[in-house]
Amino acid sequence: MKISRIFSGIALTAFLGAIGSVPAFAAGWTQVDGVWKYTDSRGEYVSNQWEMSNGRYYYLGGDGNLVTNSWIDDEYYVDGNGTRLTDTWVIIEDSNTGKDPGWYYLTSNGKCKKDGWETINGRKYAFDEDGKMRYGWFFDDDDIYYLGDETDGAMKTGWRCLSYDEENTPDDGDVSEQYDSAGDDAKWFYFRESGKAAKADSEGYESHTVNDKKYYFDENGVMVTGWAAVKDSAESGDVTGISKFVYLGTENEGNMYKNTWVYLDEHPGDSDDGEEISDSYGDMPEEGDNAWYYLEGDGTPAYLKSSAKKMGAATTKVGNHSYFFNPYGVMRTGLIRITTDNGEIVGYFGDDQPEDSNPDSEMRTGKTTVYDDFGEKYTFYFNDSGSNKGAGYSGEKNNFLYSNGVLVKAEDGMDYEAFKVDGKVYLVNETGKVQTSSKAYKCDGTYTYRISGGKVYYTDDEGEADGEVTEGGSLPDVEYHEEYDL
Known part of the structure; x- marks a missing residue:
């Protein structure tokens, strides 16, 4: 009234x-x-x-x-x-x-x-000091109030969508038109029960929880939307600065997204805080490119940490499945190799393109057929348990030899071939099956190898041991969809 x-x-x-x-x-x-x-x-x-x-x-x-x-x-x-x-x-x-x-x-x-x-x-x-009722915007020291128009004057509380020009901010007594939704000329503000606008004390952002949802406001009280760098410093293991950011929805949402997926064509680097993220690490997503992000419980995007040593630390579990996100927080698919100071981690996250609206991107485990970027077909085996679940297996598994997950087998026509994986020499046939019988083995009709006492030897023409094999043949050369060096 x-x-x-x-x-x-x-x-x-x-x-x-x-x-x-x-x-x-x-x-x-x-x-x-x-x-x-x-x-x-x-x-x-x-x-x-x-x-x-x-x-x-x-x-x-x-x-x-x-x-x-x-x-x-x-x-x-x-x-x-x-x-x-x-x-x-x-x-x-x-x-x-x-x-x-x-x-x-x-x-x-x-x-x-x-x-x-x-x-x-x-x-x-x-x-005011003369007794005149104030109206419009009222700036009382560091506090901001809105008091309606000149026929109203009552202190406003709760959410208000008001006309607002960020290039020409209002002065004391200026009246803003009220709107139902925000746009280029209108912004959302939240006035506490005290009438004071929720706002940051200085440059940066201040959070405020309304109806169990967290919102952020700038120093002028404007509700922040989209991507915003709300943290002063990046987390340990964050090489790009992505951990400073949260996603605050559209111009009429503003609530911090958490524990949820978002599919966006605007990215942290496109935001007003774009300078807070480094573009020096690989391909940073560009405005207009579609990408999937997962916002964790504190609103931080899931991302690849430089400290990751095993697949469990290099991926993020959502529900019952694990997914891979690059250092910019963007979900990626395909065959991926991560190089750490402990060695290599290889994982497979489906054939679909990561920018698809509904990609098959779950981390694979167990025995899987994979096509690399050149269309070559490979058999892989990925760990199915433990902290390295989903990482390519190296060594003998179910009588077959794998190196970083890919099946290792003798070249067609060779019958058998020796390979060295993780410091141990194995003899395998053209299907990749590991040979263990203590005997001499012919390659293309000629004695070439002998197994004795669990070790692999070269042979003479009669099939007798003639020196232990200490180095093996070339391991499969796989074209990975993406590679990361930590």
Whole structure:
């Protein structure tokens, strides 16, 4: 309800508030030439003071005349009957009254409320040092309030979508149009129960939780949306700065996303805080490129940490499945190799393109057929348990030899071939099966290898051992979809 409605039925004329007929004054009052005066016990006219009659105060001016429709001592207001008003609003439309045009409130003792807040009919209003009701934007030291337009003035709380130009921010008393949704010319603000806007104390962002959702606001109180670097420093193991960022939804959402997937074509590097992320590590996503992100419980995007040594640390588990995210937090698919100071980790995350709207990107385990980027078909085996679950297996598994997950087998037509994997020499056939029988083995009809005592030897023409094999053939050369060097 606007203040003007409080005055329903009152004529806002030059003598605002004049109601009823002239009162029947008690003894002491007298009318001279149509003007009311007050005589004291000595019969002299009273001047420059208040007199009470029938429980109401009246003021006699310097000439002894009853004052009407005027401010007294810049503190009180008397109406057209000369009655001192209390607990009511008055509007001044003419600056010749000694007050700036606007709304003023007279308290229970008749004094005009000045320089502070007053609760009136359950709503809070602010007044300047002259007693004029404030409206629009009100900047009180470091606090920001919004008080509606000039006919309203009540302190606003909760969410407000207000017209706002970030290049030309409002001043005290500026009025903003209210909207139902944000856009180029309107932004969301949240005013606490105290009326103070949620905002950062300085450059940066301040979080505020509303209905169990976390929001961030800048130093002007504007609700932040999209990607924002809300943390001062990156986490340990973050080589790009992605861990500073959270995603705050569209211009009409603003709540921090967490424990959820988002599919976006705008990225941290495209945001107002784009300088907080480094573009020196591989391919940073560009604006317009679609990408999947997963926002963890604290809002941080899942990403590849430089400290990862095993597949469990290099991937992120979501539900019952694990996924791979690069150092920029973007989900990736395909055959991926990660090189660490402990060696190599190879994983496979499906054939679909990572920018697809619904890609098959779950980490694979166990025996799997994989096509590399050249279309070559390979058999892989990925660990199915432990901290290195999903990493390519190296060594003998189910009687077959693997190196970083890929099946190692003799070249077609060779029958058998020796390979060295993780420091151990194995003899395998053209299917990759590991040979263990202690005997001589022919390659293309010629004795070439012998197994004796669990070791592999070269042979002479008669098949007898002729020196231990210490180095093996070339391991499979796989074209990986992506490679990362930690």
